[in-house]
Amino acid sequence: MEAPVKGVNLGVAPVTYGTGDRPPRGDYGRASSDYTCEQDYAQYTEADHDTYRRLYARQVQQLPGLACDEFIHAVQQLGAPAHIPRFDAISEKLMKATGWQVVGVPGLIPEEAFFALLAERKFPVTDWMRKPEEFDYVVEPDVFHDLFGHVPLLFNPVFADYMQAYGAGGLKASRLDACELLARLYWYTVEFGLIDTPQGLRAYGAGILSSAGELRHSILSKEPRRVAFDLKRLMRSRYRIDTYQATYFVIDSFEQLFKATAPDFTPIYRELRETIAKEGEIEAGVVLPGEREFVV
Numbered sequence: 001m002e003a004p005v006k007g008v009n010l011g012v013a014p015v016t017y018g019t020g021d022r023p024p025r026g027d028y029g030r031a032s033s034d035y036t037c038e039q040d041y042a043q044y045t046e047a048d049h050d051t052y053r054r055l056y057a058r059q060v061q062q063l064p065g066l067a068c069d070e071f072i073h074a075v076q077q078l079g080a081p082a083h084i085p086r087f088d089a090i091s092e093k094l095m096k097a098t099g100w101q102v103v104g105v106p107g108l109i110p111e112e113a114f115f116a117l118l119a120e121r122k123f124p125v126t127d128w129m130r131k132p133e134e135f136d137y138v139v140e141p142d143v144f145h146d147l148f149g150h151v152p153l154l155f156n157p158v159f160a161d162y163m164q165a166y167g168a169g170g171l172k173a174s175r176l177d178a179c180e181l182l183a184r185l186y187w188y189t190v191e192f193g194l195i196d197t198p199q200g201l202r203a204y205g206a207g208i209l210s211s212a213g214e215l216r217h218s219i220l221s222k223e224p225r226r227v228a229f230d231l232k233r234l235m236r237s238r239y240r241i242d243t244y245q246a247t248y249f250v251i252d253s254f255e256q257l258f259k260a261t262a263p264d265f266t267p268i269y270r271e272l273r274e275t276i277a278k279e280g281e282i283e284a285g286v287v288l289p290g291e292r293e294f295v296v
């Protein structure tokens with residue numbers, strides 16, 4: 001086993017969403033062998049804090065009626081938005097609530113390192129802030145997406161357990177060469193999930209909740225298809241990384257999500273490979289005959 005030596009990951013290619021040859025933006029020389037690094041708080045300029053403040057203000061005022069209650073209640077745990085929060089202060093609260101911590105990372109990290117951290121109830125948060133000219137769209141996750149999008153739901157006990165189970169499941173999927181299938185589950189739940197509530201559909205996915213435009217789009221637009229969560233159907237479904245999602249999957253509750261993903265995926269991956277070989281994958285935006293669809 002490698003000792004955690006600073007700089008050991010320099011030059012190791014981090015994961016990126018989808019394919020592309022854009023070099024990673026973070027400084028991986030700062031990271032330990034588990035890819036975590038200290039939050040470099042001194043690096044933040046007044047402009048960075050100002051960007052955080054403005055992003056936060058724009059998102060928070062849109063949440064009512066669009067974000068799930070669990071998210072709305074927990075978002076204040078991030079603290080006053082006057083400055084980029086300190087990861088240690090959030091970890092202290094999270095630890096008490098659900099036993100999770102946030103840890104700094106220089107940017108996207110390799111899948112296995114990511115899974116290993118989740119399995120230890122550590123959520124990796126990119127420490128750098130997008131530039132002002134990237135206010136509306138940033139290609140890689142930054143500190144705003146990671147904190148605002150992902151951290152509030154880690155205060156929910158069931159969701160917190162789901163994230164840990166996902167990490168453990170990821171380590172297993174790596175051994176089974178099934179990461180591509182499992183990544184779809186992350187994409188369509190953790191990043192772009194919707195939940196059905198007595199008040200109507202609400203967003204719980206971080207990619208939606210940290211996006212100015214997609215939050216409204218995902219709940220209000222007639223364009224995308226909204227299909228009831230079904231594990232095998234979901235893992236057959238391709239996704240888009242360059243536009244708003246054409247399909248969202250809708251859960252009834254976090255308990256449903258947790259229970260549906262609790263069984264051993266080993267036979268499920270096998271079955272899925274056979275189905276995909278015979279019937280193919282499902283393109284984003286396609287609804288199959290007989291599927292339960294939510295129409296807005």
Ligand code: PHE
Pocket residue numbers: 162165166168169170172173185261262263264265266
């Ligand atoms: N039950 C899954 C498995 O055996 C692990 C998992 C749990 C994956 C939750 C994703 C989410 O692989």
Ligand code: FE
Pocket residue numbers: 141145146149150191206207
């Ligand atoms: Fe994310």
